[in-house]
Amino acid sequence: MKxxxxxxxxxxxxxxxxxxxxxxxxxxxxxVRRNRDMRLGTLEMxxxxxxxxxxxxxxxxxxxQFINNVIKATEPDEIYHLAAQSFVGYSFHNPxxxxxxxxxxxxxxxxxxKEVSPKSRFYFAGTSELYGTAEKVPQDxxxxxxxxxxxxxxxxxxxxxxxxxxxxxxxxxxxxxxxNHESEVRGPEFVTRKISLAAARMHNGSRExxxxxxxxxxxxxxxxxxxxEGMWLMMQQKEPDDFVLGTGVLHTVRDFVEGAFxxxxxxxxxxxxxxxxxxxxxxxEVVSVSSKFFRPLEADNMLADYSKAKRxxxxxxxxxxxxxxxxxxxxxxxxx
Ligand code: GDD
Numbered sequence: 001m002k003x004x005x006x007x008x009x010x011x012x013x014x015x016x017x018x019x020x021x022x023x024x025x026x027x028x029x030x031x032v033r034r035n036r037d038m039r040l041g042t043l044e045m046x047x048x049x050x051x052x053x054x055x056x057x058x059x060x061x062x063x064x065q066f067i068n069n070v071i072k073a074t075e076p077d078e079i080y081h082l083a084a085q086s087f088v089g090y091s092f093h094n095p096x097x098x099x100x101x102x103x104x105x106x107x108x109x110x111x112x113x114k115e116v117s118p119k120s121r122f123y124f125a126g127t128s129e130l131y132g133t134a135e136k137v138p139q140d141x142x143x144x145x146x147x148x149x150x151x152x153x154x155x156x157x158x159x160x161x162x163x164x165x166x167x168x169x170x171x172x173x174x175x176x177x178x179x180n181h182e183s184e185v186r187g188p189e190f191v192t193r194k195i196s197l198a199a200a201r202m203h204n205g206s207r208e209x210x211x212x213x214x215x216x217x218x219x220x221x222x223x224x225x226x227x228x229e230g231m232w233l234m235m236q237q238k239e240p241d242d243f244v245l246g247t248g249v250l251h252t253v254r255d256f257v258e259g260a261f262x263x264x265x266x267x268x269x270x271x272x273x274x275x276x277x278x279x280x281x282x283x284x285e286v287v288s289v290s291s292k293f294f295r296p297l298e299a300d301n302m303l304a305d306y307s308k309a310k311r312x313x314x315x316x317x318x319x320x321x322x323x324x325x326x327x328x329x330x331x332x333x334x335x336x
Contacts, residue, residue, distance in 0.1 A: 005076035005120075007031045007061055007109070008083030009054070010041030013125070015185050016228040017080055018043065022053055024232075029055040029074050031083065042185045061105030064112075071109070072116040078235045080123045081109050084155075087189055088129060091151035092296055102154035103161075110165040110173060121172040121235050124162040127155050128179040128220065128246065128302045138305035141177065141242050148297045159242075166240050174234040176227075179246030179304045182324060183224040184331035191253055192221065192328060195260045200332030202286060203264035209285055213293025215254045215277060220304050222247045223319035223327075233313040246304020247317045257287055259325035264333065 004021045008014045009030030021028050032040065043051050059066035061083045071079070084102050085091065091098040106124065113120045131139045132148035147153045162173040186193035191212070198210040222245075230245040254270070257279060261268045268279040268287065279287030309315040319327075 001025060001027050002078070003027045003029070003074060003076045005029045005031070005071065005074055005079045007079075007081050007105070008125075009056075010039075010043055011082060011086070012042060012183055012185050012187065012224055013082045013181075013228060015042035015045065016183070016225045017082065017231065018054055019046070019050065020228050020232060022050065027055075028053070029057060029070070029076065031061065031070065032056050032058050033060055033083070034058045045185055061108060062100055064108045067108040068112045068116055071112040071120065075117050076120050078121045078123070079109060079113065080231060081106060082125050084125060085151070087187070088149050088151045088299075089189075089293075089295055091149050091154070095150035098150050099154045099157075102151070103157045106158040106161050110161050110171065113171050114165060114169045118169075118171060121240070122162065122165075122174070123231055123235055124158055124173065124175050126159045126162075126175045126177045126242070127152070128177060128244075128304065129299050130156055130159060130177060131302055132299045134301050137301050138248060138303040140244055140305040141308055148299045149295070152299065163242075172235075172240045174237070174240045175242040176231050176234055177242060177244045178227055178230075179220040179222065179244070179302065181222045181224040181227045181245075182328065184328050186224070186328070192256055195253075195256055196325070196328040196332045199260040199264040199266070199329050200336045202261075202266065202281075203333050204336045207284070210257075210287045211290040211293065212253060212257070212287065213290065213295070214298060215257070215289060216252055217298055218250045218252050218300070220246045220248065220250055220302060221256070221321055221324060222317045223324045226317045226319055230309060230313060230315045233309075233315055237312070241312075243309045243313065244304050244306050245309055245315065245317075246306050247321070248304050248306060249321060250303050251321055255321075256325060259322060260329045261286070263326050263329040
């Protein structure tokens with residue numbers, strides 16, 4: 001039986017990765033950051049029998065000794081390093097915490113692989129945010145990076161740590177450069193889930209106004225469940241490599257709002273521009289723009305060219321933007 005270690009198992013990607021690996025017959029260990037209430041994040045949405053099949057180790061990725069001990073004791077065939085401070089907006093307010101978790105956490109794992117478990121394969125959760133102000137559209141594995149947030153800078157260090165340990169010490173380190181991937185278990189601070197939750201609440205009678213930031217921001221949005229398969233495929237290759245995963249289709253935040261409210265049975269009518277733009281349903285204001293949710297800088301024009309993953313991994317996204325919006329809103333309506 002193959003063994004996998006997943007950091008960040010209580011997050012969105014951990015939720016899908018844990019199920020994917022269990023279905024494939026892996027022995028799965030997950031690292032969970034200790035918290036007072038012993039909450040298990042997204043894993044709490046899985047059936048109890050599924051969670052019981054996962055071995056949980058409580059500790060922090062920034063604790064080198066803890067990481068060394070876990071990796072030495074488990075000697076995993078594959079390590080999926082998904083733990084991170086992953087919210088770009090937060091990283092502008094808390095750059096140091098972001099850099100510590102994302103850089104030191106990654107260093108601790110690649111170093112533990114080198115020192116105590118050199119046969120373990122390592123996956124690093126890289127990101128399209130590395131491209132920042134992209135110099136070329138669409139972006140592939142050879143497009144230069146220009147990170148535009150403390151988060152992106154921390155991920156750039158992780159990307160290079162992975163490459164450096166691969167080149168210097170021969171570890172199997174793969175970088176996934178993943179474009180935005182969302183789902184019904186996405187954290188509510190991310191824009192897609194913020195919208196799907198609000199649309200579901202309003203469908204169920206709430207009379208709130210959804211406040212958003214930059215409605216013109218354009219993202220390449222896919223379904224997280226499709227992406228964990230891509231991560232796994234990267235780890236099955238003969239040689240470690242870097243791969244872009246995305247959909248190759250761009251949509252604005254406004255498109256997401258329109259799609260989500262349509263699924264909730266509400267057709268939005270837009271009035272005004274920029275900061276004064278508002279969305280109305282049946283004459284009632286339901287969406288507005290607030291400066292609170294703008295970032296000092298935006299990473300723009302990020303569009304995936306995933307042809308390498310298609311060619312070498314046989315990977316392509318299975319879920320369209322419309323299907324993604326629908327599944328998220330329908331799930332939230334059911335839960336509300
Ligand atoms: N969160 C948020 N809230 N974003 C908003 C809002 C709002 O009210 N209004 C507009 N946006 C815009 C943001 O400015 C950004 O351009 C876009 O919506 C998406 O924001 P997020 O959903 O917060 O995601 P992200 O693109 O910054 O980052 C996500 O994707 C990256 C690429 O895969 C995160 O998952 C990162 O960890 C990941 O690396």
